[in-house]
Amino acid sequence: MNEPLQLELAKEAAAHGMWEEGDKILVAVSGGPDSMALLHMLHALSLEQGIKLVAAHVNHGFRAEESAFELEVVQTFAASLGVPCETIVMDLPTYIEENRLNLQAAAREKRYEFLYRTAAEHGATRIALAHHADDQAETVMMRLIRGAGLSGLSGMSSVRREKNVQLIRPLLRMNKSDLLRYCEEHEIPYCVDSSNLARYYFRNTVRLDIIPYLMQFNPQLPQSLQRLAEVAGAEDEWMEQQAGEWFSRIVRLEEGECQVECRELSGLHVALQRRLIKLILNYLSQDTENITYSAVETMRQAASPHAPATWRMDAAGGIRCLREYGVMRWVHTNARPVMASRYDYVIEQGSDDRIEAEPSGWSFRLDWLGTAAERPSSRMEAYFDVAALVFPLHVRNRVPGDRIHVLGLNGSKKVQDMFVDEKVPPSRRELYPLLCDGDGKLLWIPGIRRSAHALPGSGSTQVLRITALNE
Structure with a gap:
């Protein structure tokens, strides 16, 4: 194995424990140069690494002729490598119209739903995604513009467990230009998605306009954003670990409820206070995405020695936060009846x-x-x-x-x-x-x-x- 990118991918996989010998990996292949290069590289490594592959392709139904051609290209290429290929054709436009959903969010939801189901059917323990370094830079810039905190600035993780499988991103340190060159050198066919030029998608605007403009001031901006993601990711992981330890130490758990002494919460560093509150919210509800920074700050400040002795607020996700003298309580409102029983x-x-x-x-x-x-x-x-x-x-x-x-x-x-x-x-x-x-x-x-x-x-x-x- 003398191919530099294949060597780099193997080192990245080993560094992050992306797979073990005998694992079956589902490779998400869109037909673009990134995912086609990923499938080719993993196939080249499969015998030496002792892994088995299954390709998976989703036709969302947005671009009729173009999408049909992409599906055919993926099937043909996978067959040439001897890799099984699972495909699905969806009618996303109708689904989005009927359910009044965001186009990209709906596409992602249905795509991952197919990937999880297909992985389970094939006994695959990993799903390989073709996000690369340029995607990471775009993600960090998008989140920076939207006002993300440290967790958001850490970008996409190389390995993340979700729904009983590991999502792995072996190309996260590779640049788009290197992947294009790899496809040319190995004569790998690929398709170019015309929607990648549509500026009504925020990511496309960031890639086509914002990052190129800012590169006038820092030509190495994509690399700087990638480094930011790595640094923020490591620090975010450490902070999350610290918050987890404090959660175990000072949070009292009851059915549908978490309690913390105000003095213990307010005695922590402000960064840990915020982390701990988010951890409590996530513990009680899976629907906390809409809980804002200001809501977390309000809860944090309610534990202050100078705050009112009794206080309450309803947060998102069906969670009610209360201060009762020296105790902060977070209660899932569905966990218990509101009215007390007479006795x-x-x-x-x-x-x-x-x-x-x-x-x-x-x-x-x-x-x-x-x-x-x-x-x-x-x-x-x-x-x-x-x-x-x-x-x-x-x-x-x-x-x-x-x-x-x-x-x-x-x-x-x-x-x-x-x-x-x-x-x-x-x-x-x-x-x-x-x-x-x-x-x-x-x-x-x-x-x-x-x-x-x-x-x-x-x-x-x-x-x-x-x-x-x-x-």
Whole structure:
């Protein structure tokens, strides 16, 4: 193997682990010089590398005669190499009109759908794409114009896993001119897509006008953009790894929800804060492409020590972001019902049961004592004079208008105001347990305050001790 480009391709494949001996590779072949050169090079390497090839070609149905000729050229060339070739003819114009889709986005969606399906049918573990260095430069410039961040500036990756296959780009370091020369030297037929000259495609405008104009100021601009992609790609990979480690370290996971302490999030470097938020969003939803930089910034700043203690916003992808005092929460809105369920657990006099208030996650232990031998050890414990209680008692969640006569205060106070004062997160308030007597009088907000009613004293002959456990 003395051909320089074949040697370069083999080195690139080895450097990125693009395939292993025995792998079957589906090669996406459009009929242009890039993909035809790729198929030829991979075929030349196949015996030495121990790989098997299948070619795949898509006729999108846009340019009737031209597209039919491209399909024939690809089939004939693949047959000359002894490579099986799978093709499909689509009616994309009708599909786009019926579904009102963007032309290029629809074409890409249907093309990749065919490639994934064909790879699965042939047992191919890799799909080889013919993107080259000039394509990479165009991609980076397009994303730069659109305002991309570091991830966008990293351009296309050499290897990326998607839908149980590896997408590989062995030509990503090769220039278009070298590939054209390779086709000429090896007498490889290829087609020129007339739509590549249509300036209503953004990529074509970048390739035909913007990059040539800017090369007046830097003749090496394409190479500079390629280097930018490599540098940004490596740094992006490192940043993503760091974000993943912090995700494992500080993010608490529940069904359809992620939680982070505000101080832990705001304590990270700003770059990591943004990465971590994006990682959380991607963890909760596959539909986060429309979440903007400003939305991520709003969420990041909401964790600041100077931000309001409670706050919420609806992001794209069905995700709601909330700040509840010291905790940031991201909740997928389809993960749980919006309205809390009502519950009411009854305590009969003399009952020695343990009450499990399951919707709230709390439980209560009951101890019937002769006298009050001690004071409550914490706000999670309360003593009551049994003779002063109206049974049955109830452990329930709040209802509108709930008030409590707080021990040590004159008059009553709204439970809602008590929750705000004690910084109970809004998401926990609807299910928070309250202890009431048989007349509906509120006796105790576990973990917060008790009422002045039924206090045990020296004359008490029986005392009820209730211990609350918040699991």
